[in-house]
Amino acid sequence: MLLALPCGAATAAKAPDLASQLATMDKAATASLDSWVYTVEGLDVTAWLDTTPVIIKVPILNEKHEWQGDSRYYFKQGKLFAVQMPYGRYQFDGKGAMILWQDETGTQSELPGTxxxxxxxxxxxxRALQLQNAFAPSVYEQRLKKPGSDIQLQGMARVEYLCVGQLYALTRAEKLIHEAGALTAADNKLSGAAQARFATGWRPLAFTCTVDGADRVSHLTYQYTGPVKTAN
Incomplete structure (x- = not known):
């Protein structure tokens, strides 16, 4: 005698929709991962890292620098998985191809191939690659942690080395200098004023940096405090 199976019992459970998957990732990341904050292209960007970024949150500002919402980039095993914005969400496969584009209501917004x-x-x-690279260890950090490294710094000298290295990476400055007494260092934190040289000239900035117990820069925000001054 054959027994009929309940409807759906012979098929795999339906995968959760994208919005539910992203909500689950958000909850897991905020509960178990430390958040880092870097200034990237003038925006203070937050990342939740598990060696590499799992979620990166980017604020959206209008022309008056008023907050309008956030864009969130989601990664699985270092690869872009999805992006969620106030006006839509996007999903990618393991090979980097976008496979879903929904508007803010969850409706398919555009068709592949257009x-x-x-x-x-x-x-x-x-954009996702740019954000990932922003949170990668700086050349300075890599050199410091290289086996047999020639960098033998301790205490606040080590903190300053790591902070300045990450500041070079984020600003992409050709050179960074500061006046004597312009920096304040305490409790694995470094802050103060510096001058950044670019191809177009020098520009003043102020920054705040924190180094964690694993010699990683977990916080580095900066803002330019004046215009570029061209060389005479």
Missing amino acids: AAWSTRQEWLKK
């Missing part, structure tokens, strides 16, 4: 689809896919991938 020019708009291709343009949005490439822009999001480029």
Whole structure:
């Protein structure tokens, strides 16, 4: 005698929709991962890291620098998985192809193969890579942690070395200098004023930096305090 199976018992459970998956990732990251904050292209960006970024949150500002919401980039095993913005969400497969584009209501917004689809896919991938790279260890940190490193610094000298190295990475300055007494150091924190040299000239900035117990820069925010001064 054959018994009929309940409807759906012979099939795999339906995978949660994208919004539910992202909500689960948000909850897990905020509960178990430390958050880092870096200034990236003038925006104070927050990342939750498990060696590499799992979620990166980018504020959206209008022309008056008023907060309008956030963009959130989600990664699985170092690869872009999804992006959520106030006006839509996007999902990517393991090979980097965008496979879903929904508007803010969860409705399919665009079809694969269109020019708009291709343009949005490439822009999001480029932006995600830029954000990932911003939270990568600086050249200074890599040199410090290299086996047999020639960098033998301790205490606040070590903190300053790591902070300045990360500041170079984020600003992409050709050179950073500061006047004597311009920096304040205490409790693995460094802050103060510096001058950054670019191809167009020198520009003043102020920064705040924190180094964690694993010699990683967990917080580095900065803002320019004046215009570029061209060399005479």
